[in-house]
Amino acid sequence: MRSSPPPPSPGLSRRTLLRAGAAGALAAPWIGRAAAATPEVINIAYFVETKPTMIAKGLGWFADEAKAKINWTEAGSGAEINTAMAAGSVDIGLAIGSSPTAAGISQRLGYKLIGMVDNIGPAEEMTVRKSANIHTPADFKGKKVATPFGSTSHFRLLGFLKLNGLSQRDVTVLDMRPDAIVAAWERGDIDAAYVWSPAKSKLLANGGEVYRTYDKLDAAGYVIADLIVARSKFLDAYPDAVTGLLRAYGRALDMWQTEPQKAAEIVGKQAGVSAEVAMADLKEYDFVPLKQQLSSQWLGRPGKPGRFADVLKTTADFLVEQHSIRSAPGVIAFQKATDTVPLSQAVG
Amino acid sequence: MTAPRTRYLWTALSAAILIAAWVGVTSGGLVSDLFLPGPGEVWSGFLELVQDGYKGRSLGEHIWDSLFRVLVGFMTGACAGTLLGLAMGRWRRLDAICAPFIEFLRPLPQLAYLVLLIVWFGIGETSKIMLLFLAALPVSAVAARDGVRNVPEARLRVARALGASEWQVFRHVILPSALAEIITGARLAIGIVYATLIAAEIIAGSTGIGWMILDAGRFLRSDYVFVGIIIIGLMGLALNALLVTLERRLVHWAGR
Numbered sequence: 001m002r003s004s005p006p007p008p009s010p011g012l013s014r015r016t017l018l019r020a021g022a023a024g025a026l027a028a029p030w031i032g033r034a035a036a037a038t039p040e041v042i043n044i045a046y047f048v049e050t051k052p053t054m055i056a057k058g059l060g061w062f063a064d065e066a067k068a069k070i071n072w073t074e075a076g077s078g079a080e081i082n083t084a085m086a087a088g089s090v091d092i093g094l095a096i097g098s099s100p101t102a103a104g105i106s107q108r109l110g111y112k113l114i115g116m117v118d119n120i121g122p123a124e125e126m127t128v129r130k131s132a133n134i135h136t137p138a139d140f141k142g143k144k145v146a147t148p149f150g151s152t153s154h155f156r157l158l159g160f161l162k163l164n165g166l167s168q169r170d171v172t173v174l175d176m177r178p179d180a181i182v183a184a185w186e187r188g189d190i191d192a193a194y195v196w197s198p199a200k201s202k203l204l205a206n207g208g209e210v211y212r213t214y215d216k217l218d219a220a221g222y223v224i225a226d227l228i229v230a231r232s233k234f235l236d237a238y239p240d241a242v243t244g245l246l247r248a249y250g251r252a253l254d255m256w257q258t259e260p261q262k263a264a265e266i267v268g269k270q271a272g273v274s275a276e277v278a279m280a281d282l283k284e285y286d287f288v289p290l291k292q293q294l295s296s297q298w299l300g301r302p303g304k305p306g307r308f309a310d311v312l313k314t315t316a317d318f319l320v321e322q323h324s325i326r327s328a329p330g331v332i333a334f335q336k337a338t339d340t341v342p343l344s345q346a347v348g
Numbered sequence: 349m350t351a352p353r354t355r356y357l358w359t360a361l362s363a364a365i366l367i368a369a370w371v372g373v374t375s376g377g378l379v380s381d382l383f384l385p386g387p388g389e390v391w392s393g394f395l396e397l398v399q400d401g402y403k404g405r406s407l408g409e410h411i412w413d414s415l416f417r418v419l420v421g422f423m424t425g426a427c428a429g430t431l432l433g434l435a436m437g438r439w440r441r442l443d444a445i446c447a448p449f450i451e452f453l454r455p456l457p458q459l460a461y462l463v464l465l466i467v468w469f470g471i472g473e474t475s476k477i478m479l480l481f482l483a484a485l486p487v488s489a490v491a492a493r494d495g496v497r498n499v500p501e502a503r504l505r506v507a508r509a510l511g512a513s514e515w516q517v518f519r520h521v522i523l524p525s526a527l528a529e530i531i532t533g534a535r536l537a538i539g540i541v542y543a544t545l546i547a548a549e550i551i552a553g554s555t556g557i558g559w560m561i562l563d564a565g566r567f568l569r570s571d572y573v574f575v576g577i578i579i580i581g582l583m584g585l586a587l588n589a590l591l592v593t594l595e596r597r598l599v600h601w602a603g604r
Contacts, residue, residue, distance in 0.1 A: 079566040103567050150566040168404030175554050189470045324567045
């Protein structure tokens with residue numbers, strides 16, 4: 001899939017050889033790509049959030065498994081990660097949303113989708129003020145709905161409006177960051193918001209209720225997910241390090257499965273919230289196990305792309321319709337921009 | 349001084365070189381259009397915006413929203429600032445009371461108190477215009493105060509000796525003398541208001557040219573960003589030209 005495999009370096013370690021051999025026993029096509037080179041430092045852009053990624057970060061597993069120092073940069077949005085990728089200043093984007101990813105791939109920013117953090121599902125959802133009396137889509141007419149523009153939530157909200165024949169004139173859609181949404185909600189400036197936690201839980205605790213949209217939207221093709229992307233040049237040069245990072249995330253997912261209480265405590269500490277809050281947030285997401293990500297429902301296996309490429313294509317087409325990006329390539333481009341080799345090695 | 353004709357020649361030359369370099373760099377595929385779109389792309393981006401608008405609103409509406417905010421913020425800020433400055437120039441005690449706050453506010457980056465404004469005034473037009481008001485006020489106040497202070501003492505004494513009342517002194521001596529500085533202050537203020545516009549439109553936007561630039565930048569739509577920058581630049585030039593005309597009309601004697 002990658003155009004030019006890096007030549008095997010003379011410094012192949014025994015471990016890499018062993019691993020390459022083991023992988024080769026299962027399927028041979030990517031054996032020649034195992035390179036021993038380790039990066040001096042890996043630049044990872046991430047979000048401070050209540051997800052298992054924070055376990056692997058907090059306990060140093062990412063650095064251990066990738067055998068490299070990691071330079072962590074906090075990102076404010078997926079768009080920021082895209083810009084940093086375009087500038088070549090970030091190697092890995094951790095938990096970037098599917099809509100900025102679809103935009104980035106369409107714009108050929110030079111990165112590959114290498115794994116998923118979660119399927120967002122109901123974790124991002126419409127919250128309406130109880131007193132605003134919103135019960136049907138038509139009730140949204142004349143109301144003010146806030147969402148961070150460019151995010152997966154924004155994508156869902158626009159999908160919701162479109163499915164229900166509402167225009168951005170019927171509903172005032174406001175571009176606000178999550179913290180500003182909470183402030184505006186408390187002042188009574190907005191009637192509804194499409195956002196994620198912790199902002200979402202604050203709205204719910206403050207006179208809000210869930211207005212369920214996600215199931216219908218998922219069925220209509222507006223699936224949203226948080227993904228892991230790697231700069232193509234970095235991936236070409238250091239496939240082992242990338243595999244290591246994914247393996248570290250796999251360990252964190254295992255901990256969340258087997259010891260959820262301990263996981264919630266670590267995540268809470270990392271994100272600066274109580275273990276109870278972290279637990280509640282963690283439960284909202286569907287953290288797809290690495291093995292399952294390789295199924296045809298999600299990313300697929302090397303040479304056998306999964307259906308997630310279609311989700312990205314649908315997302316990109318919608319962004320074109322919104323004039324957010326100029327054009328979207330065919331589904332093949334999204335399949336090509338998905339590289340599941342490191343993931344299958346991390347699992348295998 | 350350069351003769352007007354050669355001056356235009358030089359201006360035309362610099363513009364031609366810039367455009368040639370732009371075309372050269374972009375058409376050769378030297379840089380990705382994400383980083384620097386070519387003139388053709390910017391033009392088609394402009395046509396698209398004229399035809400379809402941006403995110404549910406026409407380009408004209410975005411321009412009008414920004415212009416409205418700038419004008420209201422500037423007018424209220426500059427008027428309040430000028431009145432305050434005149435009073436401060438006239439009464440030393442008032443100056444002592446207000447000056448520390450004005451001096452504190454003047455160099456303060458507007459983004460620093462942006463969040464407070466949202467919490468106090470909400471997400472509507474009020475907080476946006478308030479931000480622009482606060483940007484315009486201190487500059488205008490300082491200019492008006494200094495204008496009053498710089499009126500030569502001799503003129504005041506002559507006027508009073510001729511039996512002019514305090515109001516007449518103010519109306520016929522102080523105000524005309526200070527006017528030049530007041531207008532200079534206004535030109536400075538509109539520059540600052542204009543620079544603050546993008547910050548103001550970060551507040552829960554979805555309208556305005558400043559917001560459009562921010563939002564287009566999020567998806568690296570550099571063509572729209574360029575169109576936005578060009579529009580905002582031309583609007584700035586027009587506003588400045590308006591004030592210069594006003595200055596010539598009102599204080600035609602200044603500098604002579």
